[in-house]
Amino acid sequence: MSNAHAANKSVLWDWLTTVDHKKIGILYLVSGGFFFLVGGLEAVLIRIQLMNPEMTFLTGNLYNQVLTMHGTTMIFLAAMPIIFGFMNAVVPLQIGARDVAFPFVNSLGFWLFFFGGVLLNLSWFLGGAPDAGWTAYAPLSTTSTGHGVDFYVLGLQIAGAGTLMGGINFLVTIINMRAPGMTFMRMPLFTWTAFVTSGLILFAFPALTIGFFLLMFDRVFEANFFDANMGGNAIIWEHIFWIFGHPEVYILILPAFGIISEVVATFSRKRLFGYSAMVFATVLIGFLGFMVWAHHMFTVGLGPVANSIFAVATMAIAIPTGVKIFNWVFTMWGGKIRFTTANLFSVGFIPTFVMGGVTGVMLAAAPADYQYHDSYFVVAHFHYVIVGGLILGLFSGLYYWYPRMFGLMLNEALGKWNFWTFFIGFHLTFFPQHFLGLMGMPRRYFTYPEEFGLGSLNFISTIGAVFMTVGTIIFIINVVVTHAKGKKVSGDPWDGRTLEWAIPNPTPHYNFLQTPLVRGLDALWIEKMAGNKKMTPAEPVGDIHMPNNSILPLIMSLGFFIAGFGFIYYSSAGAPALIAIIVGLGIGLACMFLRSWIDDHGHHLHKEDLLKEDKGVDA
Amino acid sequence: MDVGERLTDQNFPESPEKATLEGKNKFLGFWLFLGGETVLFATLFGTYLGLRNSFGKGPEASEIFQLPMVFAATIILLTSSLTSVYAVLALKENRVKQMRRWFFITLLLGLSFLGLEIYEFVEYVHEGHTFTSGAFGSAFYTLVGFHGGHVLFGCLWITALLVRNSGRGLTLYNAPKYYLFALYWHFVDVVWVFIFTVVYLMGKVG
Amino acid sequence: MASNEQPNSVHHHSSLQKKIKLKQERRQHNVSFVMMILLTIVAFAAIASDAISNSVAILFIIVLAGVQVFFQLYIWMHLGHKGHEFPMWGIASGLLIALITVGTLVGLIW
Numbered sequence: 001m002s003n004a005h006a007a008n009k010s011v012l013w014d015w016l017t018t019v020d021h022k023k024i025g026i027l028y029l030v031s032g033g034f035f036f037l038v039g040g041l042e043a044v045l046i047r048i049q050l051m052n053p054e055m056t057f058l059t060g061n062l063y064n065q066v067l068t069m070h071g072t073t074m075i076f077l078a079a080m081p082i083i084f085g086f087m088n089a090v091v092p093l094q095i096g097a098r099d100v101a102f103p104f105v106n107s108l109g110f111w112l113f114f115f116g117g118v119l120l121n122l123s124w125f126l127g128g129a130p131d132a133g134w135t136a137y138a139p140l141s142t143t144s145t146g147h148g149v150d151f152y153v154l155g156l157q158i159a160g161a162g163t164l165m166g167g168i169n170f171l172v173t174i175i176n177m178r179a180p181g182m183t184f185m186r187m188p189l190f191t192w193t194a195f196v197t198s199g200l201i202l203f204a205f206p207a208l209t210i211g212f213f214l215l216m217f218d219r220v221f222e223a224n225f226f227d228a229n230m231g232g233n234a235i236i237w238e239h240i241f242w243i244f245g246h247p248e249v250y251i252l253i254l255p256a257f258g259i260i261s262e263v264v265a266t267f268s269r270k271r272l273f274g275y276s277a278m279v280f281a282t283v284l285i286g287f288l289g290f291m292v293w294a295h296h297m298f299t300v301g302l303g304p305v306a307n308s309i310f311a312v313a314t315m316a317i318a319i320p321t322g323v324k325i326f327n328w329v330f331t332m333w334g335g336k337i338r339f340t341t342a343n344l345f346s347v348g349f350i351p352t353f354v355m356g357g358v359t360g361v362m363l364a365a366a367p368a369d370y371q372y373h374d375s376y377f378v379v380a381h382f383h384y385v386i387v388g389g390l391i392l393g394l395f396s397g398l399y400y401w402y403p404r405m406f407g408l409m410l411n412e413a414l415g416k417w418n419f420w421t422f423f424i425g426f427h428l429t430f431f432p433q434h435f436l437g438l439m440g441m442p443r444r445y446f447t448y449p450e451e452f453g454l455g456s457l458n459f460i461s462t463i464g465a466v467f468m469t470v471g472t473i474i475f476i477i478n479v480v481v482t483h484a485k486g487k488k489v490s491g492d493p494w495d496g497r498t499l500e501w502a503i504p505n506p507t508p509h510y511n512f513l514q515t516p517l518v519r520g521l522d523a524l525w526i527e528k529m530a531g532n533k534k535m536t537p538a539e540p541v542g543d544i545h546m547p548n549n550s551i552l553p554l555i556m557s558l559g560f561f562i563a564g565f566g567f568i569y570y571s572s573a574g575a576p577a578l579i580a581i582i583v584g585l586g587i588g589l590a591c592m593f594l595r596s597w598i599d600d601h602g603h604h605l606h607k608e609d610l611l612k613e614d615k616g617v618d619a
Numbered sequence: 620m621d622v623g624e625r626l627t628d629q630n631f632p633e634s635p636e637k638a639t640l641e642g643k644n645k646f647l648g649f650w651l652f653l654g655g656e657t658v659l660f661a662t663l664f665g666t667y668l669g670l671r672n673s674f675g676k677g678p679e680a681s682e683i684f685q686l687p688m689v690f691a692a693t694i695i696l697l698t699s700s701l702t703s704v705y706a707v708l709a710l711k712e713n714r715v716k717q718m719r720r721w722f723f724i725t726l727l728l729g730l731s732f733l734g735l736e737i738y739e740f741v742e743y744v745h746e747g748h749t750f751t752s753g754a755f756g757s758a759f760y761t762l763v764g765f766h767g768g769h770v771l772f773g774c775l776w777i778t779a780l781l782v783r784n785s786g787r788g789l790t791l792y793n794a795p796k797y798y799l800f801a802l803y804w805h806f807v808d809v810v811w812v813f814i815f816t817v818v819y820l821m822g823k824v825g
Numbered sequence: 826m827a828s829n830e831q832p833n834s835v836h837h838h839s840s841l842q843k844k845i846k847l848k849q850e851r852r853q854h855n856v857s858f859v860m861m862i863l864l865t866i867v868a869f870a871a872i873a874s875d876a877i878s879n880s881v882a883i884l885f886i887i888v889l890a891g892v893q894v895f896f897q898l899y900i901w902m903h904l905g906h907k908g909h910e911f912p913m914w915g916i917a918s919g920l921l922i923a924l925i926t927v928g929t930l931v932g933l934i935w
Contacts, residue, residue, distance in 0.1 A: 101644040164655065172648040175911055176640070202651055202915075203922045206659035214666065214761070223750060223757035224675060225666065231673025231754035235934045236666055243662075243926055290922060294933070302933055589775075596779050599792065601623055633843065637908065650912030654919030661923030665930030686869060693865055701858045704901050708847055708854070802902055809897045815865075816890040820872045824879040 017549035019103035022507055024110050025088030026405060031114055032081030038121065039073035040472060042066050047429070047465040050458050053450040063446035064131035065148065069121075071134030075248070076156055077117040079390055083255045084113075084166050086397050087194045089405045091170060093500035093507070094188045096179025096516045096523075101172035102165075103547040104595070109165040111557035116159025119564050123151035133444060135241055138226035138234040142218045147568050150219060154564040157212045158557070160205055167201030170194055179499075180538040181518035185279065188498045188522075189272060192279050193258030196286040197251050203290070204247035211240040220571050235300060242293035250289035253385060254282060256393025257324055260346045263400050264328050266494055267343035268335025271522055274327040281320035288317045298369045307366040314364035321357055325350060340494075341415030345396035348423045352392060356384030359434065374444075377437025383430045395422070395475070400494070402482075407506040409489045414478040418471050425467025432457040432464075497525040502535045510544045510605060513614050544605045552591045559587025625788035631713045636798035638791050645795045653806050660810050663765055664817060667758040671822065675753015680822035683748050685739070689819045692735045693811065696770075699728035700808040703801045710797055715788050718797065722777055725804065729774045736767050759818065766814055769807045776800055857900040864889045 018024060045066050049058040058066060092100055100106050123129040130152035132141035141149050174195045178187070187195075215237070217223035224230035226237050265272040272278060294302060294310040302310075328350055337343070359381040363369050372378055395418070402410045436457050441448060448454045492501040499516060502524045514537035520526045527535055563584025569577040622639055632638040637646050671680065706721035740760070743749075750760045777800050784793050868886040871877055877885070898904040904913060 102648060168648050168651050168655070171651055172644050176644050176647060199918070202655045203658050203918060206655045207662045207926060210659055210662040210666070217750075217757060217761060221750065223761070224754045225670070225757050225761075227754070230675040231670065232757075233669055233673070233754070233934055236669050236930060239929050239933065240662055240666070243922075243929070290925070294929075306933060593779060596776075596796075597783055599623060601621075601792065628840075634908075647911055650909075651915040654912075654915035657916065657919030657923045658926065661926045662930075665927040668927065669930045669934050686873070690865070690869055694862065697858070697861055697865065700897070700901060701854065704854045705851075708851055711847060712844075805897050805902045809894050812890050812893045812897070816868060816886050820868060820886050821883055823872050824882060 014549070016554055017107075017551045019099075019107045019547050019549055020509065021088045021092050021100045021103065021106060022405070022511075024106055025085045025090075027085075027110055028081045028088060028113075029085035029405070031117065032078050032085055035073050035077035035117055035121075036082070037472070039070055039078050040469070042070035042073065044465055044469055046070060047462040049446060050448075051462040052459065053452075053455050054447055059446050061128075061131055064133075064444070065129040067444060068131050068133050068148075068152070069124075069129045072120065072130070072152065072156070073117075074386075075134060075252070076159055077113075077120070079252050079386070079394075080163060081113055081117075082394050083197070083252065084109075084163075086190075086255065086259070086394075086401065087166075087170055087197075090401060090500055091191050091194050092173065092177070093404070093503070093511060094191045094498050095174060095177060095182050096499050096512060096518060097173065097177040098511050098515075098544065099177075099547060100169050101176055102169045104550055104553065104600075105165050106169050107550065108553035108556060109162040109169065111553045112162030112165070112560065113159045114162075115557045115561040116155045116157070116162065116564075118155075119158060119561055120151055120155025123148055123155075126151075135245070136215065136237075137241075138215070138218070138237040139228075141215060141237075142226050147572070150216070150568040150571075153212050153216045153219070154568050157209065157216070158560050158564055160208055160212070161560075162557075163201055164205045164209070167198040167205065170198040171202065174198075179512075179515050179518055182523070183518075185276065186518055186521045186523070188258075189261035189275070189278055189282070190255070190258035192282055193254040193261075196282050197254045200247045200251045200254075200286055200289060204244045204251065207240055208244035211237065211244065214240070216567065220567060235297075238297055238300060239293075242296045243290075246293035246296065247289045249382075249385070250285060252390050253393075254285065256349070256390045256397075257282065259393045259397040259400070260328060260349055261324075261331075262498065263342050263346040263396050264331050265522075266400070266497055267338045267340055267346075268332050269338075269495070270331055270335040271497075271525075272327070273330035273333075274323070275521060277323055278327055281323040284320040285317060288313060288320070292317065295364055295366075295369070298366045299373045304366075311364050311366040315361055318357060318361050325354060325357075340399070341410070341412055341419055342396045342399035342494075344416065344419045345392050345399065345423075348419065349389060349392040349396065352384060352388035352423075352426070356381060356388055359384065372437060374442055375437035376433045376441045376443055379443045380430050380433035380437060383433070387426055387430070392423070392426075395419070401500075403489045403493045403505065404500055404507065406483075407488055408482050408486065409493060410482050411478050414474055414481065418474045418478060420471075421467050421474060422471030425464045425469075425471055428464025428467060429461050430464070432461050436461075492524075497522040499523050499535070502527075508613070510546060510610070513610060514541055515539050541607055541611060543607055544610065545602055546605060547602045548600055550595075550600075552595055556588050556591035559584045559589075559591060562587065622791040625790055626713060626794075628713055631789075632791075633711075635710070635713075635789060635791060635794035637795070639795075642791065642795040645799060649799045649802055653802065656806065660762075660765070660813075663758075663762045664813065667762045667818065670754040670758040671818075672825075673754035675755065677748045677752030677756045678746055679825075680755065680759075681825055683743055683746050684819050684822050685742070686819065686823060688735060688739055689815055692732055692739075693815050695728050695732045695735070696808050696811050699725045699732070700805055702728065703804045707798060707801045710789065710794060713789055718789075719781060719785075722781060722797070722800075726774055726777050726781070729770055729777075729804075733767065733770055733774065736763070736770075763814060763818065766807065766810050769810070773800070773804055773807055776803070853900055857896045861893050861896055864893055 015023060015027070045058055049055050049063060088100070088106070092098070126147070128146050128148045130136070130144070130148040132144050132149055136149060136152060174191060214223070214225045218225050218227065224232045226232045226234045228234065261272055261278060292310055292314045294306060295314045298307050339347070359377070363372055363378065363381055399410055399415055402408065436454055439454060440452070441454050489505060491503055491505040494501070499518070502516060503512060516523065516535035517538035519536070524535065561584070563581050566577045566580030566584055570581065622641070626635060637643050702721045702725045706718045706725065709718035709721060749756050751757070780796055780800060787793070868889045871882045871885050898916065903909065904916065
């Protein structure tokens, strides 16, 4: 252990106080993975209920809770944190940095997400989960009885604050901390997508923050934002939610695009085709992502002019996305393709995502949308882009970067079983749902009568869900087997092209002994082609400045967690809840104050120790 | 040079707030945060504008708003913005005492603004314009209250900074902190410019 | 520090330049303060007076608020200075999304 402070303390304490982006990345990945399993379990319950007509396995309000929590958990507590896990683990390495711009804030962002997620899921044990759908449309959400929706509002408010911090952190990291020579147009595409995604987070999440405040004020403090009897307006909620919500789906998918770009290029042994077009397309998708939210509201009655504008804007997104699809295909064209598990997931991603995109353009046609709206056609569409797009991308990233993050290689044979069961299961689950939608099956209903003839397609869909479950279980077995064997790999097991593969395994605490000099796109590959074994350093070996660990982020998040409980129960419990609010916010503020009060200059790792340590590591 | 070391006139950099990587990061991160805050307040303004004529059971905006008081509050906040600019100018010349004096005046002006706002709210509540009297009431108190909360947080922030650094000169470690506070304070003033325009003046003419 | 290594005369020269620059800045700040007070008074007067119709007055005061924002951002917060390219992008993007949001919540609800 190079950190003298940490050496004396326990491993657990080290993880709770860590400000190291590599460890925070693992924390994000593990907790996001846990919530992915929870959300997946909820999905399986939904599919069991819908397997046959008029089932009574999971009905009524409980079904509403499960379906709400499935969507909410998957978007906010599984997909987002896993993306942040990769961003943490990979971005600083890809730009040749020793850490992120704000290590303390990075840790705070994680713990806020973690406690927010725990708070939301505690609702299961405390009187019932939220039941108003992941979109929580008013007045359904404002009139929902019990505290379920309060858990939704407060849990996501806390988690969302963490996400916003993470967004700012990565923007600043990418702008300010790039190694010498790493110009914007030499950045690996994953870093580019992380950059644009962070920008979207910065401008989309504040709208959600306010939306949650308004909803909380209506539910807890008897405000009248969405109560039509008192002059309120429920459409305001829909707008605010989707002004956040549509950029959110690009926040999710762009990093997946980045992963695919890295994986396809590496396993084709070719430079990414059309790099600048890919960058441009990423930025354009990010920009357009803000201009299309009202396509979720075509049937609200915005009028033909507004509907037309948003329809055209939505269809326009197909252009930059198409650019990406073709560039991936051309990258593979003439390449020496290796079908590793990571690459299988990437190659599987491409046609799957195209299908999701095509139904997206169909939905963008406002008049046709009146037929598709709130049917299983929509359900099929967004699962094609989020599971078929994002989740396949995340699996690809996991198999690709696992050696970097854990120093171990996931088993390839199990990986291929993982891919095929999950991939086939996915299409089996969601392809029939297009037709269920066209046949008139509405989303969010817990059953359907036998004479509607929806039974057989639903049954196939459930069989598919079983396959996806098996695929996920194989993945878990793979992780267990890999760690049980514990066979270390080199720092560059894939013959990589980018900087994260230029360092030894396990990654040193300080990442780069010497900051590398970047001489072009695919920085490591350029050095390899020039016959160099290592990156050319941009500086002599010297002392390295590192940030200090801190327990404050955890305590601060705990404070907001306690205050969250207070707000949730304020409307029914009164005084005790008020005490929880005051104590919780007090803890939060006190931690901020301490952070400001205690000078924290970080610490230095000394040159002599670094050189000694470097000799001990096989590069 | 150590970041905790007191700066002298000889080694004083042109922009002490951006002289270290940490300073540069804070500077950029805070500006981006303000970009996000712009959207945050825009959402509040939009909600308010959507509901500004839905008075429910409460009185109408034009009946209750008192422009003289709002005008006074505006002048106070504008002046506090100027004093924080003076503080930053003093910071750039390493005149610590003057800087601290100007920030202290900024704090006092911020507190008097808050006092005025609380007094105003109490008045309104007496006239039946409350958080629950209608959609307008909810939107009004949420928007203006969020701004007031920002002023309050700013007052706590600068108090902590002034107390912590009393008797300490400028360093590369604390200069960015002072500078960021000034940026924050200006931003809060910008928001107020829109509040007095969109809420009070527009409320007066309906 | 870099300035320590420079010959003394150069150091004095640059510090003199800096002083002049700051003096100019102070004047700019004072002017913009007076301007902002004036703009505020004009805005209040426009609403108080009966001479201007209400819809014109509303448009007018919103423009005045926009001018004040310019003063705050460019003069007081130095957004136009060198090294503010990314802050500029951040604020500009924020303002764009802000405009869209406000426009929607005003125009696309009923």
